[in-house]
Amino acid sequence: MQLTSALIALGALVATDVNAATLPFNPLAGGGSCSINAVACKSSAPSNTCCLPTYGTVVFAQQWLPGYCQGSPSTCEINNPAKIWTVHGAWPNTCAGKQINSCPGMPQYSDVAGPLKSYDSGLVSKMNQYWVSYKGDNNAFWVHEWGKHGTCYSPAAKSCFSPFKTGQDIFQYFNWVLTLRTKFELGRAMSAAGISPGGTYSKAQIKAAITDQYPDLQVALKCTGGYLAEVYAALYATSSGGVAGAPLNDNDTCGSSIKY
Numbered sequence: 001m002q003l004t005s006a007l008i009a010l011g012a013l014v015a016t017d018v019n020a021a022t023l024p025f026n027p028l029a030g031g032g033s034c035s036i037n038a039v040a041c042k043s044s045a046p047s048n049t050c051c052l053p054t055y056g057t058v059v060f061a062q063q064w065l066p067g068y069c070q071g072s073p074s075t076c077e078i079n080n081p082a083k084i085w086t087v088h089g090a091w092p093n094t095c096a097g098k099q100i101n102s103c104p105g106m107p108q109y110s111d112v113a114g115p116l117k118s119y120d121s122g123l124v125s126k127m128n129q130y131w132v133s134y135k136g137d138n139n140a141f142w143v144h145e146w147g148k149h150g151t152c153y154s155p156a157a158k159s160c161f162s163p164f165k166t167g168q169d170i171f172q173y174f175n176w177v178l179t180l181r182t183k184f185e186l187g188r189a190m191s192a193a194g195i196s197p198g199g200t201y202s203k204a205q206i207k208a209a210i211t212d213q214y215p216d217l218q219v220a221l222k223c224t225g226g227y228l229a230e231v232y233a234a235l236y237a238t239s240s241g242g243v244a245g246a247p248l249n250d251n252d253t254c255g256s257s258i259k260y
């Protein structure tokens with residue numbers, strides 16, 4: 001109940017006065033505060049590591065499992081994945097774009113769904129819809145993503161919360177990643193450009209579909225067996241999500257003609 005009211009209050013505040021607002025960096029999780037316009041890696045970025053991640057560029061990877069599973073039927077272990085873009089992960093890197101993995105000082109967990117559910121069961125049901133493993137074991141996928149990447153997201157440090165509640169650290173990370181998904185909706189970009197599942201398109205068409213919706217977004221298109229399987233996008237983290245404009249140290253693996 002309290003969480004719901006906090007969300008509604010935040011929604012109203014953001015809708016009416018985005019620019020002037022200074023909000024808790026995450027009203028659901030509690031903790032410090034910073035301007036909602038703060039952008040990591042800029043000279044004006046606040047140094048509060050609970051507000052903005054220490055590693056402030058992010059590779060946000062979204063997957064198109066219908067394509068992956070057609071392109072690689074031998075490794076896809078799920079049947080008829082939903083025709084929606086889902087999350088692979090959000091990977092914090094240095095401001096120069098150097099890859100950072102498995103950060104020390106943050107716990108590794110063998111179970112994510114359990115503690116997350118005890119903190120906020122609603123997020124777990126969203127993740128089962130929007131953060132899906134092609135191997136069929138979502139929790140194992142989330143455990144891996146937390147261990148390798150969530151541990152490098154400094155706003156998830158337990159010390160950012162007082163008092164710390166079980167699951168709050170992983171909530172902070174996974175909730176942030178799902179927020180990114182609502183800010184960079186590839187399905188919307190594709191349908192706005194007339195790109196539909198089952199069709200074949202040029203690489204240029206698919207890139208234009210994305211940048212029409214999200215100017216300045218650097219992306220790498222990843223294909224499996226000629227099918228579009230993933231899109232990596234480079235972001236600067238913000239205290240409320242992420243923005244386009246960051247450099248991407250990655251390349252397309254798709255050819256010039258792409259099955260969708």
Ligand SMILES: *[C@@H]1O[C@H](CO)[C@@H](O)[C@H](O)[C@H]1NC(C)=O
Pocket residue numbers: 249250251
């Ligand atoms: C991307 O391609 C360029 C040019 O071929 C190459 O120099 C660079 O190393 C590649 N980057 C990655 C991350 O593969």
